Amino acid sequence: MTSSSIYNCTVVHKRFIPKEHHFKYDVFALFLDLSELSNIEKNIHLFSYNKFNLISFHDSDHGPRDGSSVIDWVKKNLIENKIDTENIKIKLLCYPRIFGYVFNPLSVFxxxxxxxxxxxxxxxxxxxxxxxxxxxxxxxGDENLLQHNCEKKFHVSPFIEMECKYFFRVLKPSEKISIIIDQYKKNEKLLYASQVGKKTELNNKELFKSYIKNPMMTFKIIIAIHFEAFKLWMKGIKFIKKKLKIKNNLTFEN
Known part of the structure; x- marks a missing residue:
């Protein structure tokens, strides 16, 4: 038994201005205790750590994205933010690689x-x-529902301007997981995005079942992003040119 698990989820995006647009699709995400990755690899034949498999997790997909330890990267940044790192447990909600490919629009530590x-x-x-x-x-504090907000600091969609605010509502992971992000431009709600799912055990059987339900999930995600962008363009929504070029930024929020 591990403290890692699978969440079978539904992702929803709803845009409100200047024109309405929405989509939803089913996914599965891994909720990985990063200290257990080698042990998970030993016990789950479909899963590999930093190696090719049907389903895999690679350090190079997260944190510094240079193949070095994601755990060390997290600890370094927590220390810089004056957060105690003694005996901590780091869990990561993310999409795994499938046949060696993944794109994670959002991963949560x-x-x-x-x-x-x-x-x-x-x-x-x-x-x-x-x-x-x-x-x-x-x-x-110890509330089950976590709420916080910050200024948008990163160009994500070419159809959304930078001058926006994010409002996060997150349930602590349990039998259910819920991440909701409302994006506002001035005082007007622009976008609602959510990922909500139910927990299941991370083992060979359940991982295979999740894969069979979404066999090309990671490819579907990147294709869907471009397809939805094309539909926004067809609706006449203004294309916003990216002004800054960055590789890997991080900010500490209040």
Whole structure:
């Protein structure tokens, strides 16, 4: 038994201005205790760590994205934000590679202390230009529903301007997982995005079942992103040119 698991989820996006647009699709995400990756590889034949398999996880897909330790990267950034890293547990909600390919629009790191209390969340956001920005939040209190907000600092969609704010509503992972992001331009709601799912055990049987339901999931995600962008363009929504070129930024939020 491990503390890692699978979440079978539905992703929903709804755009409200200047024109309405929405889509939804089913996915499965892995909720990985990063200290268990080698053990998971030994016990789940379909899964490999830093090697090719039907389903795999690679350090180079997250954090510094240079193949070095994601755990060390998380600890370094927590220390810089004055968050205690002694005996912490780092869990990551992400899409795995399928047949060696993955694109994660959003990956979420959940950081727990030795008492299993959630003390920090890192939202790792990627765009299709090969860039990444991570928003780091410190968690205080013990509420089940976490709410926080920040200014948008990273160009994601070429159809949404930079002058926006994010409002996050996140349930602590349990039998259900829920991540909701509302994006506002000035005081007007522009976008609603959510990923909601149910937990199942991470083992050979359940991983294969999740794969069979979404056999080409990671390819579907990147195709869907471009297809939905084409539909936005067809609706006449303004194309926003990306002004900044970054590779891997990180900000500490209040």
């Amino acid at each position: 959940y950081i727990y202390n030795a008492d299993e209390k959630l003390i920090s969340i890192l939202y790792e956001v990627k765009n299709t230009f090969g860039e990444q920005h991570t928003y780091v939040f410190k968690i205080e």
